[in-house]
Amino acid sequence: MAALSLVIGNYNYSSWSLRPWALLRHLGLEFSERRLTLDTPGFAAAVAQYSAAGRVPVLLDGELAIWDSLAIIEYASELAGGRGWPAERSARAVARAVAAEMHSGFAALRNEYPMNIRARGRRVPLTEPLRQSIARIDALWTDCRRRHGAAGPWLFGTYSAADAMFLPVAFRFQTYGSDGLGPEARAYAAAAVADPVIAPWVRAAEAETEVIEYSEIGRPTG
Ligand SMILES: N[C@@H](CCC(=O)N[C@@H](CS)C(=O)NCC(=O)O)C(=O)O
Structure with missing residues (x-):
């Protein structure tokens, strides 16, 4: 049995769980999964077994419980001998800034485009804060791809934590449309969701049956 265990929420909806899961998979670290169902009466008691913060993801390594996506990503990278961040120091510093910007920012995108991997063809009003979030993501992805595209298909050439942090955003563009993204950012988002490692x-x-109604926004009307 794998020594590491990742406590996650619903695959369809839990964007924070997906991030470290994707990096653990890319690093080739073995881990088991413990899935809790978000937005149910039993969730709080179930997650309290693992974390007093009351949220998923949580990575368990023996007695150690790590309860935040970015902290899990850093721990996973340490277990993998530093893989998961670019090897070159200045690229690594920028990748950390990119990942941290996702972790602490983009509130409008997170609220107005809830991750809903199964859904397609959803449309929600483009508020000004949402437009600004999309413009920032477009600029960030385009800049990374122009600088590092020659080294591989990911934001910093080879796969890094920055890609894992932005993977749920790529799924959001698949659900709500990618208006506002330029060609490089669109191509990156399309490649990210088609990555066989996260299939x-x-x-x-797609196999989950739970429906979290507040995340099911933007259905076509009429
Ligand atoms: N900053 C945390 C955020 C974790 C988070 O908000 N997780 C959501 C699921 S995606 C959660 O556990 N929600 C349950 C709740 O708030 O009751 C991280 O990066 O891990």
């Missing part, structure tokens, strides 16, 4: 997560999201 098992997508299959699990």
Whole structure:
């Protein structure tokens, strides 16, 4: 049995769970999954077994419980000998800034475009804060791809934590449309959601039957 265990929420909806899961998979670290169902009466008691913060993801390594996506990503990278961040120091510093910007920012995008991996063809009003979030993501992805595209298909050439942090955003563009993204950012988002390494997560999201109504916004009307 794998020593590491990742406590996650619903595959379809839990964007914070997806981030470290994707990096653990890319690093080739073995881990088991413990899935809790978000937005149910039993969730609070279930997650309290693992974390007093009351949120997923949580990474368990023996007695150690790490309860935040970015902290899990850093721990996973340490276990993998520093892989998961660019090897070159200045690229690594920028990748950390990119990942941290996602972790602490983009509130409008997170609220107005809830991750809903199964859904397609959803449309929600483009508020000014949402437009600004999308413009910032477009600029960030385009700049990274122009600088590092020659080294590989990911934001910093080879796969890094920055890609894992932005993977749920790529799924959001698949659900709500990618208006506002330029060609490089669109191509990056399309490649990110088609990444074979994360395909098992997508299959699990498609097989789930729970519906969290507040995340099911933007259905076509009429
Ligand atoms: N900053 C945290 C955020 C974690 C988070 O908000 N997780 C959501 C699921 S995606 C959650 O556990 N929600 C349950 C709740 O708030 O009751 C992280 O990066 O791990």
